[in-house]
Amino acid sequence: MDNVFEALNERGFIKQVTNAEQVTRLLAEKQVTYYVGFDPTASSLHVGSLVPIMAMAHLQRAGHKPIAIIGGGTTMIGDPTDKTEMRPMLSKEQISANGKGILAQLQRYLNLDNTLVNAGNSQTPSRVGGFFNNADWLLSINYIEFLRDIGKHFRVNEMIRAEGYKQRLERELGLSFLEFNYQLLQAYDYLYLFREYGCRLQLGGDDQWGNILAGVDLVRRIEAERVHAVTFPLLTTASGAKMGKTAGGAVWLDAERTSPYEFYQYWINVDDRDVSRFLAYFTFLPIDEVRRLGSLEDEAIREAKEVLAYETTRLAHGKAEADKARTASRAAFGGGNLDEAEMPTSVIAAERLNAGIPIMALFHEVGLANSRSEARRLVQQGGAYINEKQCRSIDMVVGTDLLEDNALLLRAGKKRYHRIVLKEN
RNA sequence: GGGGGUAUGCUAGAGCGGUCAAAUAGGGCAGACUGUAAAUCUGUUGGCUAUGCCUACGGUGGUUCGAAUCCAUCUGCCCCCA
Structure with missing residues (x-):
């Protein structure tokens, strides 16, 4: 197998790792089952989720086995590290409906089965990944058992030292007991996936570092096994804005919410300074090609933007849509005739x-x-x-x-x- | 449980009882300049049957000729004490 970890690092995907050497070796030696959690609050993912998705895709292409989780159970609590927004409580039905939409989108990038897959052993050659809702195992938890089996491994002293909680405790906002439990549940997810599917690597946004580590520790304490964590840098645009927001709101992966043409235009219009980073993150172009395009300057950078837009649109919506979007875009801004079919x-x-x-x-x-x-x-x-x-x-x-x-x-x-x-x- | 504070437009954040659709900044939109970029400059930014009318300053009810501004009460949030 190629050295995926190196490749990911080269493309800028790696922010923190539990142990770079060990993870590199692990990924080089055998097939690894890894997981990423997604937020099920909407029926579609937006471009902000593309970093984890692309990372997962790179790993799967290198022969590893992905598991995508939607946090149906954890969403019911609300992650305190994301304190800007109150998360609405969603019904179970709503969450599983959202899950379906999300799964369909992930399947464009990943080979995922929606039923699981070779339960319990990562030795099978199948690379087909799994897709679960953590509500499936979290909702049935018995409180007393959970406290006794899982809770005893957590030191409050440590938890309140973690950045996410610390900030909340120091600020006026306070922290409810409910939220304080979030970390335990996420850690339990990791333990569960390790036990059931031999999952040994969890990836997530850098804001999740603390939560992921909690899982790593839990597995070590209970199972005496070393599992790993990798986080991605949090993506912002050069102008400091959160990735994937435009005037009209988020840029969704769902063609119903954001048409392929709008999607394409989003990438065409990115800040010059973001182009080379984005090419590395959001396309599968060889790194040399990324570097070449990224080094273009001034007007020539439009070529790079066009490649970026075309490739990202092709991944999200397929070649036919990408071709149409490109044609329409060229026509609208290249002085040619407008393509009527592409217009709302x-x-x-x-x-x-x-x-x-x-x-x-x-x-x-x-x-x-x-x-x-x-x-x-x-x-x-x-x-x-x-x-x-x-x-x-x-x-x-x-x-x-x-x-x-x-x-x-x-x-x-x-x-x-x-x-x-x-x-x- | 006791005491105190706060609640304003997309966001942050001003706001003497009248001249408040509400300062200012950010964001958004439009124009100029450009490369469908950035920066910069200008205009604009509640709605409408539009020189006027309607709806808005957490909810409700008062005081007043007149309230975002005062009073009461409710709700949410925050702080201190327990």
Whole structure:
């Protein structure tokens, strides 16, 4: 097997490791079962989850066996290290529905079976991974047993020294007992997966370091076995923003929430300074190619961005969609003809247009403005276009006289398009 | 259980009883400049049938000609004591 750990490190995936040498050796010697936890609060993952996903994919390609966990059980508690957002309580049904959506997305990157897989031994050659909801084993836990078997291995002194808890204790926020237990449950996950599936490596965001280590310790104490932890650097964009957020909210992997074209555009529009890092993280291009593209400067960097956008879109949505998105993007910004098929389109009844629609209403209706007032501002400030002609009059009424090929092309600002076609009846 | 504090727009955070749709910063949007980048500059940023009207400053009820601003009460959060 290749030296995956080295490869991951070279691509920037590694922030902390329990023991780099041992992990390198472990991954070189035999097939390793490893796991990553995902948050089941939404039915789709967003680009922020792409770091762990790509890391998992690299490992699987190198012959190792992934397990993805959704934290249906742990979500019911709420991770105190993520104190910015209150997590909503989700029903079991909701969580498993979300799990299905997440699984479908993971399967684009990983070979995962949704039933498990070679229970209990990592010796089998199968590389097919597993996908579980930790609620399956956490919900049935008996409190007294848990305290006695698991709880006794945790020293409160140590726990409150951990950064995540420490901050909460020092700040005014306080920490509920419920949250204080989060770490135990996550540690128990690791123990469970070690016992059942021989899992020996857990990966996660760097904010999870403490929680993952708790699991490593627990396995050592109870099973007297050495298992490992690897964390990824927390990704922010060069401008300091959280990865994957745009004006419209998160960039989702689900094509329903974020169209392949928007997805593609997200990557095209990344900050110059992020390009080479992102190529290493989010594509499978050989590292030499990543370096070559990353070294491009000024205008030439657009080539690198195009590769980044194309590759990421291809991974998330497939080649056909990526091709379409690239064509559409080139057309929209390269001066060529716009590809109508790629644009958000709505249908409008012919008689409505005959009667005339106020421009503000039109922009609002198709979603290029969130309200009529916003549409009004857009027009007043010169950001509204119909068929590439700027419209600055808020009194303008759009009628059939503006039709071109029986359609209207609306544009808001530089990048947002919407096409309207007429429906005769 | 006792005492104290706080609650404002997307976020942070000002706000004398009238001139408050609410300072300021960040964010967002639009324009200029560009490379579909960054930085910079400018405008804008509750809604609407729009020189006016409606809805908003945790909930409810008061005082007042008039309340985001005062009082009561409820709720949430925080701090101190137990």
